[in-house]
Amino acid sequence: MGPERVAIVTGASSGMGEALTEALVEKGWKVAMADIRPNAELTSKLGESASFHTCDVSDYDSQARCFQEVWDKYGRLDALCANAGIVDKSSIYILDHRDSDKIPPKPNLLCTDVDYKGVVYGTQLAIHFMRKNKVPGGSIVATASIAAIHPHETYPEYDGAKAAVAFHIAYHMTPVDTIVSAYNRCLEDDSLSGEAIECSVDKLLLVPRPEYQNGRVSQRAVTVWDPLFKMYHHELSQLPDAIA
Ligand SMILES: NC(=O)c1ccc[n+]([C@@H]2O[C@H](COP(=O)([O-])OP(=O)(O)OC[C@H]3O[C@@H](n4cnc5c(N)ncnc54)[C@H](O)[C@@H]3O)[C@@H](O)[C@H]2O)c1
Structure with missing residues (x-):
């Protein structure tokens, strides 16, 4: 086992996942970037500090292969940053189906598969591999959304999927640095286990549990x-x- 801590970051090829990958590498972590599409520029920039693993989080076998590759390469797993996410792929309001007598087409629930099932699959795999660490244990942090608490009518399926993983809350006015700080806090402070953090502009706010x-x-x-x-x-x- 090497001295550096190892994290899997899903959705690492762009946006918040990309920023988080760079920030973790800067802090001395080895990062396994798990995404459906590579980011060759970032992987080559980070060199030995990061590795790319093709992974579709909505597919259990694909995630399992990715975790196994990471374990075989590094021999330890300290964090899963379950960040990959997408929004609704079809409209359950079916507004353009109003005048039809036909049963509407089956909705495309890929958003649930990626944003919710993907986190559950990843959590189970992380538990499995983190138990094998020389010192068993590790951190699992997921990117949710403010829509988990205050539903966004544009994305009704996303609201539900994110509510199911609301460990950590973000919204679009918030710079990516704030999200990275929230991840850093969750990874360094065990007392935050099971808590939701609202990331708002430059603030990290613990979301109180409802009474x-x-x-x-x-x-x-x-x-x-x-x-x-x-x-x-x-x-x-x-x-x-x-x-x-
Ligand atoms: N951007 C926002 O305003 C915002 C707000 C709140 C929450 N979020 C959440 O933050 C997270 C990151 O968002 P972002 O804005 O950086 O998104 P992004 O679209 O820039 O990046 C998402 C990454 O996930 C990857 N991805 C998509 N489907 C995947 C799959 N099935 N398996 C593996 N990887 C997959 C994409 O290839 C991409 O690299 C998401 O979970 C998103 O829902 C975003």
Whole structure:
């Protein structure tokens, strides 16, 4: 195992993923850039500090191949930055279908496959490989959107997919440096595990968890009941607040 920490950045070939890749390399990380299309200029600029891996995050086998390549190359995995994302590919409002008696065509849900399933696939693979680290463990940070909390009517499917991964919130007035700072904070501070950070212009703001409107009664509905947890996962949860 080399001394440098290793991160997989999905969607690394452009936009925020590209900026994040450069920032991590600057901080001494090795970055595995995972994307459906290469960015030859960036890969050659970063030299030994980065490697490109063709990866379609919406396809489990493709992500699995990418993780295996990264493991075989570096022998460690310290972070998954699940950043790849797209918006709706078809319109569920079907406004131009108003006057038709035909069943509308099946919607193209690639956005859900990339933005939600891709993060779930990546999370499972990261857990698998991070357990093999010499010191088991690592960080998983995902790029969500302000649309996860305040839905954007233009992209209804995107709103739902991003709500499902709302660890970290961003919006378009926000410079990419702020997003990179949020990733850096999440990667360096374990106390942020499970939290959502709103990135707004130059600010990083912790998003408070919504209160239970019916207090303990509602809270109990989402507290782990260990017999059920064991039924699904074959072991007890070991959570301190689980109901036995
Ligand atoms: N740009 C914004 O205003 C904004 C706002 C909030 C959240 N976000 C989110 O931030 C993330 C990055 O956005 P961006 O603006 O940098 O986007 P971008 O379009 O510049 O980059 C996205 C990258 O993801 C890659 N990609 C697309 N589908 C993929 C797939 N199936 N597998 C692997 N890679 C794939 C693309 O090739 C591209 O390199 C996305 O998750 C996006 O939803 C963006």
